[in-house]
Structure formats: C-alpha cells, structure tokens
Amino acid sequence: LEDALCELLGEPIKVSAAGRTDAGVHASGQVVSFMSFRNFPFERLSLALGSLLPPDVGVRDTAIVEASFSARFSATERTYVYAIHNRPERAPLTARYAWHVWRPIQVARMQAAAPALIGEHDFRSFCGILPDNDITVRRISQLRIEARGDFIRIEITAGGFLHRMVRTIVGTLLECATGRRDPAELPVILRARDRRAAGCTAPPNGLYLAGVRYGDGYCSYGEPPIFRWGTTVS
C-alpha cells in the first residue's frame, strides 16, 4: 500500500493502520491513514490504487480527514470476528477462511465461559508478546458467540487488544467447548497472569479485523464473506 501510494503521489508515504493483522489474518474492515502534501484528486484514489495494488489488497473507500486524525490512535474500538468450521470431514473450500475443527463443539459451553472475559481485566494470560509499556489491562465491551449451521461465529470488541489475544481467547474457549476444560476455569486463568494458564492459540486463517470505530461515530464495519448471509441456514 505504501509503495502504491508513493508511486501515485510521488513522495514517500508512511501509513498508520487501525488494527494488527498478523500473517494469515484477514481484514474486512481495516482503516489506514496517511499524510500527503500533494493535490491528488482523492475521489479517484480507490480506482487508481486498484491498478497498482497486489490482488490480495483492496481499497473500499477514501476520505480526507483532519491533520490530527490517525487511523491507529484515533480509533476507540476494534471488532474482530473469528470463524470456525465444525464438521468431521475436511473442508477445502473454507480452509483459508475458517478454522476447521473436526471434533464436535458444544457452543453452549463456549457461551458459558465467555461472560467472565467481558469488562476490564488483566489479559496477561492471553498475551503473546508483551507490549513495550507492559500494560496488559484491556476492556472487552462485547463478546458474542453463535452457531450458524456448521459454522461458529465469534465476535469480540474492545478498545484495544494484546498480541494474539483474540486467537488465544478463541483457542481457550474451544478447549471449553470440546470438554477439555471447564467453562468455570476462565476467572482462574485470568488471575494466573501467565500465558501457560490459557489454551492454545487458534490459527490465523479464521480471524478477521472486521471493524473499527472512531470518536466521531465513523465505523468501518465489513462482515467477513463467510458470514454474509444473515442467520437463516439454507
């Protein structure tokens, strides 16, 4: 994206992105900002970028914002969605876009475990690489889990997340769902403040940065295509 912007604007561009997407993680609602002094016709920027970007990146919309705006630092909430495909047989057509779990999943057990994570907690047990400032307290405002046919959709919203926090939460909830862990363990895991107390890290391919909210009310939400069709299973 920086290379394409540099080519269009004729000056080096450094972008700021709202949310982390590690290798293999998708983004359907990423927001990116940059500063430029060129007088480019911005209503044509999406189209122009389309011809320069590699096929796995797409720009949905562009807007001119105040100089003080930062896609990363002005964001007030991020929403991640995680997709699990639960069926005994292999699922090649969804392999890149959902975590295939062949063991039967008891969604009610995940739902029973989830409330303990909502609100402000020290999520050190769910953190991969610790942040520079060593502050591991975060506030999850919403955590919803629902079954849709043989898919499970997990949506987590917070002001900010720690490294691999969503994937570690999903991995731990899954261990509750398959019976390897008791849903009542979650408060104990939080109190441990130790990564070894939590469960496995779910693979990146099921994770989507789905939306970012800003103080002015703007929200970039993009539902992952695998969940585009509402809740009626055909």
Next chain:
Amino acid sequence: LEDALCELLGEPIKVSAAGRTDAGVHASGQVVSFMSFRNFPFERLSLALGSLLPPDVGVRDTAIVEASFSARFSATERTYVYAIHNRPERAPLTARYAWHVWRPIQVARMQAAAPALIGEHDFRSFCGILPDNDITVRRISQLRIEARGDFIRIEITAGGFLHRMVRTIVGTLLECATGRRDPAELPVILRARDRRAAGCTAPPNGLYLAGVRYGDGYCSYGEPPIFRWGTTVS
C-alpha cells in the same frame, strides 16, 4: 485421489468422476466411483484418505455400490452453481470463489434472458471443444438466477453439459445484464450454432459442481460455502 487410493488399497485404481471440473473450477458435490477387489474397511475410508490427500481435496462420505454403478455414466442430472460478486471495489476475500464484476448488474435482465435456454436445445453456440460424437443437443431442466446482497447466484441443472457450456452461458447472460446485449437475443444465439455468436467465457473461479443426481434417488448436493447462509442478508 487415485494415488491415495492406490496407496491404501495396494492396487492401481482408476476413478470415474460424475462431472467435469476444469482448472480453477470448484466442486462441492462431486461424486467419484472406482472398483477394487481388496477387503478394505470402507467405513474408515474417508478418514484414511484424509491423511493422504492434498489439502485442497476432501472426501465427505463413502458407500459400497453395485458393480454396474459408474459415478459418471449412472448420473442422470448435474447441477452447477455460479457465483458473481458484484461491487465497484475489489473483493480480495472472495476472489478465488466468485467472479468479481465491478459494472452494475441488472439481475432482471439476466432473468429475462434465461428462459430461452431452458429445455432441449442445440447448445453448439455455447460449446468450447466439441464432443467426440459431435452431438451438442442438451436439456437444461432448471436455470435459476437470484441476487443475494451484492452476490448473484446462478444455478443450472441438466442431464449433461458441453465443454465450458455453463461458463459461456454465464458470460452471455452477464452481457445481457450489463446492457451490452439484448435478452431477446438468446434464441438467435442458439440458432446460430456458432461459438462466436455467444458471449465471453466466465472465469472458472466462480463455478462449482454442486450436485449430482442418480436414478435411484441419491443426490450429492453440497451448497458452495459462499452461499451457505440462506437468503437473509445481514
């Protein structure tokens, strides 16, 4: 699949497949048959194949059938589903699983054009490589087109299809939908019996062999994941 079966059964295996899937075309309901004289525990065949097959192939179910059964020649009907993603911006997350069309599509014009193709016709104008016997008459029993949000789902059922027939039909219907062609042209295209009379060949990535029906009532239907969520758009 033949290599994996050969390794499991210890004898060379030749499979027969119900429907053609050219490079880039998906199959969510393919049926394959083979003959073996080994006494393998067939209830464990899916699982055993799972550990030997490459990640882009999966076996959903297996069954023992009569020696006269052929996945290809015993099939009475095949159903293909074609997925179009219609939006002005790029769509990287669906690029491998739908045809991205950025021009606005008038679905009603596709629906107006479709009925002329239903029933028995000479589909030579919609045929890539002519079949060995040079017979190009086929019978389309169903052709349904519906919009679902910014996706369009096209479902075509026939006893058999010619080479690239579905993709050429989709390409021609799309030219009607974008206004390049009049829906009333379809009967003229059929009568021409000339590939040059029809429209472009739609790309393979939007096409799925979704189901195969047999005389005994067995049907292998598997809805493409991109359309798994019924008709309610969220």
